[in-house]
Amino acid sequence: MTKNPAIELRKISKSFGPVQANKDITIRVMPGTIHGIIGENGAGKSTLMSILYGFYKADAGEIFVDGKKISIPDSQAAIAAGIGMVFQHFKLVENFSVLENIVLGAESGALLSPSLGKARAELAALAAEYELNVDPDAIIEDIGVGMQQRVEILKALYRQANILILDEPTGVLTPAEADQLFRILKRLREEGKTIILITHKLREIMDITDTVSVMRQGEMTATLRTVDTTPEDLAELMVGRKVLLRVDKAPAKPTKPVLEIQNLNMVDDFDVQRLKNINLTVKAGEILGIAGVAGNGQSELLQVLGGYSAATGIIKLNGSEIDLSTSVSGDGQARRALGMAHVPEDRQREGLIMDFMAWENAVFGYHREKSNQANRFFMDNNAIRRETEEKMKRFDVRPPNPRLTAKNFSGGNQQKIVLAREIERNPDLLLVGQPTRGVDIGAIEFIHQQIVALRDQGKAILLISVELDEILSLSDRVLVMFDGEIMGERNPANTNEKELGLLMAGVSEKAAQ
Amino acid sequence: MDIMPRWVDIIIVPLLSLFLAAFLSALLIIAIGESPIAALNLMIEGTLLRSAGWGYMLYYTTNFIFTGLAVSVAFHAALFNIGGEGQAMIGGLGVALVCLFIPWPHWTLAIVGASIGAALFGMIWAGLPAYLQAKRGSHIVITTIMFNFIAAGVLNFFLVDVLKPKGSMDPASANFPSTTHLPTFQDLASLFGFEKAFRSAPANVSFFIALLACIAVWYLIWRSPLGYEIRALGKSGPAARYAGVRPVKIIMIAMMISGALCGMMAINTTQGESERLILNFTEGAGFIGIAVALMGRSHPLGVLLAALLFGFLYQGGAELALWTKIPRELIVVIQALVILFTGALSLMVRAPLERFFMSVQKAKE
Numbered sequence: 001m002t003k004n005p006a007i008e009l010r011k012i013s014k015s016f017g018p019v020q021a022n023k024d025i026t027i028r029v030m031p032g033t034i035h036g037i038i039g040e041n042g043a044g045k046s047t048l049m050s051i052l053y054g055f056y057k058a059d060a061g062e063i064f065v066d067g068k069k070i071s072i073p074d075s076q077a078a079i080a081a082g083i084g085m086v087f088q089h090f091k092l093v094e095n096f097s098v099l100e101n102i103v104l105g106a107e108s109g110a111l112l113s114p115s116l117g118k119a120r121a122e123l124a125a126l127a128a129e130y131e132l133n134v135d136p137d138a139i140i141e142d143i144g145v146g147m148q149q150r151v152e153i154l155k156a157l158y159r160q161a162n163i164l165i166l167d168e169p170t171g172v173l174t175p176a177e178a179d180q181l182f183r184i185l186k187r188l189r190e191e192g193k194t195i196i197l198i199t200h201k202l203r204e205i206m207d208i209t210d211t212v213s214v215m216r217q218g219e220m221t222a223t224l225r226t227v228d229t230t231p232e233d234l235a236e237l238m239v240g241r242k243v244l245l246r247v248d249k250a251p252a253k254p255t256k257p258v259l260e261i262q263n264l265n266m267v268d269d270f271d272v273q274r275l276k277n278i279n280l281t282v283k284a285g286e287i288l289g290i291a292g293v294a295g296n297g298q299s300e301l302l303q304v305l306g307g308y309s310a311a312t313g314i315i316k317l318n319g320s321e322i323d324l325s326t327s328v329s330g331d332g333q334a335r336r337a338l339g340m341a342h343v344p345e346d347r348q349r350e351g352l353i354m355d356f357m358a359w360e361n362a363v364f365g366y367h368r369e370k371s372n373q374a375n376r377f378f379m380d381n382n383a384i385r386r387e388t389e390e391k392m393k394r395f396d397v398r399p400p401n402p403r404l405t406a407k408n409f410s411g412g413n414q415q416k417i418v419l420a421r422e423i424e425r426n427p428d429l430l431l432v433g434q435p436t437r438g439v440d441i442g443a444i445e446f447i448h449q450q451i452v453a454l455r456d457q458g459k460a461i462l463l464i465s466v467e468l469d470e471i472l473s474l475s476d477r478v479l480v481m482f483d484g485e486i487m488g489e490r491n492p493a494n495t496n497e498k499e500l501g502l503l504m505a506g507v508s509e510k511a512a513q
Numbered sequence: 514m515d516i517m518p519r520w521v522d523i524i525i526v527p528l529l530s531l532f533l534a535a536f537l538s539a540l541l542i543i544a545i546g547e548s549p550i551a552a553l554n555l556m557i558e559g560t561l562l563r564s565a566g567w568g569y570m571l572y573y574t575t576n577f578i579f580t581g582l583a584v585s586v587a588f589h590a591a592l593f594n595i596g597g598e599g600q601a602m603i604g605g606l607g608v609a610l611v612c613l614f615i616p617w618p619h620w621t622l623a624i625v626g627a628s629i630g631a632a633l634f635g636m637i638w639a640g641l642p643a644y645l646q647a648k649r650g651s652h653i654v655i656t657t658i659m660f661n662f663i664a665a666g667v668l669n670f671f672l673v674d675v676l677k678p679k680g681s682m683d684p685a686s687a688n689f690p691s692t693t694h695l696p697t698f699q700d701l702a703s704l705f706g707f708e709k710a711f712r713s714a715p716a717n718v719s720f721f722i723a724l725l726a727c728i729a730v731w732y733l734i735w736r737s738p739l740g741y742e743i744r745a746l747g748k749s750g751p752a753a754r755y756a757g758v759r760p761v762k763i764i765m766i767a768m769m770i771s772g773a774l775c776g777m778m779a780i781n782t783t784q785g786e787s788e789r790l791i792l793n794f795t796e797g798a799g800f801i802g803i804a805v806a807l808m809g810r811s812h813p814l815g816v817l818l819a820a821l822l823f824g825f826l827y828q829g830g831a832e833l834a835l836w837t838k839i840p841r842e843l844i845v846v847i848q849a850l851v852i853l854f855t856g857a858l859s860l861m862v863r864a865p866l867e868r869f870f871m872s873v874q875k876a877k878e
Contacts, residue, residue, distance in 0.1 A: 308754040332757025342755070350755040353748045364745070365756035368738050378736040 004067030006031040006163055006194040007052070007083075012061030014047055021047040023218045025061070029163075029211075034185060034195045036205040036226070039215030040238055040440040041411055045198045048215070049165050053085045054078045065163075084156025088168040090148050092140045099123065099136040102155050119158065126157055130187050145293070146177035153184065164188065165196045170204060174293050175468065175501035182208050202231040203469070214238055239441045249452045252476035254283035257319075258429050258460035259305075264313035266300055266484075274300040275311065276484040282429065287451065287461040289475025289492070291468060293504050297484035298464045299345055302433050305462075306342045307332040318428060336365055341422035343415075345433030345464070351418040352406045359388040359402035362421050395420040396446060412443030419450055429460045436470060448474060468497055482506040517870045522863075523815075527808060529862045530854040531822075538847045547837050555836055556829030566828060568698050568714020573798075574824030575716065575781040578723040580802025581820050582730045583774035585811035589734055590767035591747035596642060596657025597775045597799025599664030600635040604776025605783045606671060607634030609790035612689040613676070623693040627784050628722065628777055635776020636769040638664060643768030647761040653768070661799070672792055686790040695719060695785045717785035726774060727813040733770070734813075743767050775799060804848060808855040823848065 005028040012025040021044045029035045039045050050056045052063065054072040062069055065081045072078050078085070092101050099119055107115045120136055127133050134150055135143075143151075149169060156164055166185075170178040185195055185208060197209060205212050206226065213223040214237040222237050236242055259282040266275035274297050282288045292298050303309040304324070315322045317338050323331075332342075342365075344350040352361050363372050363384050374380035385402045392400035395416045397409070406414060415435065422430060432451065436444040451474060455461055465471050471478055472492045480487045480503035487503040539549035560566040580597045587594035594600075611630035617623035642656035669684070676686035695717040702710035734740035746753040746763045753760060782794045801823055808822070809815030830844025854862070 306755060307757060332755060334757070336757065344755050346751075349749065350751045353745055353752050355748045356745070360741070364752070367741050367756075373738070378732065379738055379741060381736065 003031060005029055005064070006066065007196075008064040008067075009048075009052070010062045010064070012048065012051060012058045012063070014051060014056060014058050020218050022051070022058070025215075025220050027213055027220060027223065029194055029196060031066075031162075031194050032189060032192050033210040034189055034197060034208055036197045036199065036209035036212040037215060038199060038202070038205050038212060038234060038238060040200060041438045042440075043215040043238070044218040045215055046167065049085070049167060049196070049198060052078065052165065053083060079159050079161070082160060082162040084153075084159060084161025084164050086149065086152040086156060086164065086166045086169060088171055090152055092148060092151060094141040095139060097137050097139055098134050098143075098151050098154075101140060101151055102136075102158050106159060122158060123154065126154060130157070130184065130191060132157075132184060144177075145172050146174075146180060149173070149181065150184070153188075161193075163194045163196065165198070167198045168200070169197070170199070170201065171466075172294055174504045175497050176505055178204075202234055205234065206231060216240060235441055241442070247448045247452060247473045249474075250456070252286045252455065253458075254286040254476070255458065256284055257281045258284050258317065259462065260314075260316040260319075262314040262316075264301075264304065264311055264315065266304055266309060266311040268300070268309075274484050275304065278313070278484075278486060280479060280486065282460040282462050284428070284460050285455060285458045286476040287455050287463055287474055289463045289465065289471040289478045290481055291471045291478055291500055291504060292466070292481035294466045296481050296504075298466075298481055299433070300484070301481075302342070302345060302431055302464060305340075305431055306344065307335045332365060333368060336425070336427075337369075339428035340431065341425055341427035341429070342431040343418050343422050343433060343435060345437070347411075347414055347418050352414055354407040355405060357403050357405055358392065358397075358409070358417055359385045361406050361417055362388040362391060362402070364421065366421070366425065391420045391424055392417070394424075395450075410440070412439040412447075415439050415447060416443065419447060423450060423454055427459065429462070430454060431462050431464075433464045434466065435463070436465075436467070468500060472497075472500075480504055517863075517867055521866060521870070523810070526862055526866065527810075527855055529866075531851060533862070534847065534850040534854040537850050538843075541843065541846065542839060545839055545843070547839055552833055552837065552839060555832055556825070559832030559836075560825050560828045564698075564702075564710045565712050565714045566832075568711040568716040569831070570821075570824040570828040571698070571716040571720050572714065572781065572786065572824075573827040574820045575720045575723045576778050576796075576798040577801050577805045577820035577823050578727060578817060579774050579778035579781070580798050581805030581809060581816040582726055582802075582813065583771040584802045584806035585809065585813070585816055586730060586734070586743070586774065587767055587771040588806055588811045589740070589747045590743045590763060592643075592646070592764065592768060592771075593654050594639065594657055594768065594771045594775075595654055595800075595803065596639060596660045596664075596772075597802045598795050598797070599657070599661035599799070600638045600772040600775035601778045601782075601795045601799050602661075602664040602668045603638040604631040604635040605779035605790055605794055606668060607631045607776060608779045608783045609671075609676060609686050609689075612693045612784060613686065617690070617692050620693060620695055624695060624718070624722070624780060624784070627693070627780050631776040631779045632773035633776070635772040635774070635779075637772070639768045639772020639775070640765065643765045643772075646768075647764040668790075668792065672790065676790060684792055688789045689784065693784060694788065695780075697785070715786040717781065719781040719785050722777070722780065724817075726777065727817050730774075731813040739766065775802070801848070804852040804855075807852060822851075826851075 007029045009025055009027045012022055014022040025048055037045050047056065051058045052072065054074040054077055063072060070081055072081065093104065099116055102123065103115050103119045109115065123136050132150055132154055134147060134154065140148060169181060173181060188195060199205060209226045211223060212226050212229065212234065214221045214234060216238055261278055261280050264275055264278040265273065268274050278301065290298055300309060304311040305315065311324050313324065315324060317340060322335065348354060353364065366372060367379060372379055372384055388402040389400060392402065397413045397416045409417065435447050435451065439447065451461060463471065463474055475492050478490045478492050480500055482504060483506060490500060542549040542552050560570045580601065583597055584594055607630035608627045611627045612623060615626060617626065638660060642653055642660055645651040645656050646653040672684040672686065677684060678687045698711035698714060698716045734744065742758045742763050745756065746758055746760055750760060778798060783790055787794060805816055805819040805823055809819040826844055826848060830841055833839045834841035
């Protein structure tokens with residue numbers, strides 16, 4: 001090829017303390033292509049992109065843009081070099097208009113109105129060129145997540161970006177919104193822009209990229225043409241061994257209802273109604289999955305069930321009603337005693353205390369149970385440590401050292417510590433939120449197996465996840481939540497992502513049929 | 514992985530910080546025109562080489578153990594109790610009421626009663642800001658500071674009005690009855706035939722109660738489910754809520770334990786030393802407790818060692834003021850340096866140490 005690569009990185013290395021986040025990374029991204037970078041959490045994708053955008057300085061290595069060697073000390077330099085970044089968490093001012101957000105940081109002159117006028121004209125041109133229509137006067141907090149992302153892309157284009165980096169762009173989108181995003185990206189490619197797409201979803205790589213680079217443990221393990229590869233190959237390259245992408249499970253044998261929820265309503269501290277008349281039942285021996293885009297009430301449902309948010313309505317566990325009047329003070333320990341276990345959505349914020357050692361975390365929430373007490377006054381720390389070590393071995397937590405602090409384990413191993421704690425209690429009902437968020441593929445397999453095994457022992461499981469693939473492959477029944485309401489129920493065997501996607505976007509039951 | 518071995522973190526870092534603080538203090542003493550070596554000699558001679566010096570040092574140490582433990586317990590719940598002064602003052606009031614109005618037959622019973630009175634009063638005084646924090650979200654730092662002033666006012670009122678004996682010009686309570694007198698170290702040494710040891714020094718049996726408090730706090734924080742919940746809440750509020758720990762309850766309990774410990778300082782100062790309730794008997798020990806807890810890293814053993822160090826500085830400082838032209842205030846400067854280096858600047862010491870250990874590790878690989 002005679003063309004210069006749009007971006008070329010040569011032998012980029014970066015370490016944080018003893019951790020080598022990037023090791024001799026070399027990558028060439030050709031202009032006018034969509035280049036995917038895939039890898040597990042902690043593989044070093046984000047570090048690499050942060051180096052490219054001037055947030056970190058590489059310890060060694062060179063960066064070339066259009067064949068010219070440049071240095072990127074800060075994000076201003078990256079923008080000057082034509083690099084634009086769309087972050088996973090948008091960097092928008094919520095109560096500014098679209099136009100104001102686009103101009104922010106790129107104003108010229110002392111007065112605002114000339115730059116705004118110029119931006120308005122430019123925006124119209126961009127919208128026409130790339131079919132990126134946005135109302136420039138809309139306030140950010142009033143528009144949807146997909147639109148907000150579009151604003152981020154426009155921000156980059158307004159700053160004359162030729163190379164666009166998107167970090168996990170579909171994490172917050174419904175499948176339909178994601179499809180729309182991909183159409184936009186393809187259009188941008190047609191217009192000659194170069195796009196780098198960072199993701200951990202194999203499907204997205206297969207759908208849209210021209211070339212894909214795989215990262216594992218800070219190293220670039222392969223760069224392939226997407227047409228020459230398969231999801232199974234990529235997964236193997238990411239993990240370093242063969243992985244099972246589908247969950248093997250027998251049909252469910254549901255029996256008596258364990259969890260019954262009737263007319264559950266919840267209003268948060270800001271007087272926003274987060275849950276609207278939720279009715280659902282989870283039976284013993286089944287996995288009920290709740291799908292939905294993040295922020296549509298799933299977290300609140302888990303919080304209410306877990307006993308740390310107040311709500312009105314009826315919740316029955318094994319037929320006996322739970323008192324919901326205890327407000328924020330929470331009676332999580334009482335509910336645990338009734339046979340409810342809870343793997344929270346955010347293990348680092350809620351499920352674990354990151355500064356506690358593994359053994360201290362292994363009894364978290366159960367620390368007042370008799371089995372953990374040496375006598376009336378003190379905990380039996382030695383016994384807890386012994387038990388924790390056994391549990392860690394059974395759940396393949398690496399390293400199985402109960403005295404290691406939680407923050408020193410990888411995401412997958414942290415999640416296994418939480419799962420071990422909750423599953424080994426032999427609960428009647430297991431609440432699971434985002435069981436595999438930020439967990440490497442190898443551990444995902446293990447975690448899914450554990451959840452299915454618990455179901456097969458005749459336990460009831462309520463699964464909440466924003467990963468549609470996960471919901472579809474694990475659940476026996478699927479409910480879709482939108483804006484605090486249950487939009488409908490589907491059988492995962494005869495539904496598809498499109499149908500669920502419509503429900504997730506709030507298109508009502510009838511319209512979906 | 515932790516980069517440094519634990520012992521470096523626990524022993525070398527504080528020692529290095531202390532050394533840096535001492536070095537800067539030495540420069541200050543040179544600037545004043547005195548010899549730092551001579552000053553150090555004087556401090557050591559005045560505290561460690563005479564039994565009376567020990568008697569004074571351990572008296573201060575006792576105060577600092579109580580307040581240091583108090584601040585530590587609150588720290589574990591991520592609460593910053595700056596109200597040690599006030600809680601100790603009100604604790605003193607509790608001691609005075611118990612000693613003056615209950616006819617105690619013997620000091621062994623009196624000390625139990627006075628301890629309960631001191632703890633109870635300190636507990637109540639800390640419980641008010643704790644309630645405001647837990648229920649109303651009023652920040653504990655602000656409220657405990659304000660409660661120091663209120664406590665001073667309350668103490669004033671009692672000493673110029675209620676507790677002052679008729680006809681006295683002194684804002685102080687009547688002397689406690691002799692049956693409440695706590696044996697000093699001098700009294701104890703006399704029992705073994707050393708009449709001259711610890712002469713007229715104020716250290717008394719409450720030092721041993723302070724040691725017992727260290728052990729009790731260790732069991733509370735590291736062994737009991739309550740301490741577990743206190744630490745859990747301190748490390749992560751959302752996680753504590755998830756585990757069914759009630760934040761309101763834990764905030765209240767942690768602060769009340771903290772207040773009780775501060776209050777108990779008064780058995781040393783009020784029952785042990787002055788044997789009557791006087792103004793300003795706390796002498797800033799409530800604030801020194803913060804430094805002690807910081808330096809002792811909120812661990813009872815660390816608190817004990819730090820309290821000994823500060824006791825040494827306090828007594829040594831008095832010696833310096835007595836024999837040289839170094840003002841007693843310099844000791845406050847030295848203490849500030851110690852706090853600065855062991856608390857705020859410990860990262861400054863830690864970073865190069867971490868780099869050193871990393872290069873050692875790399876060399877091994």
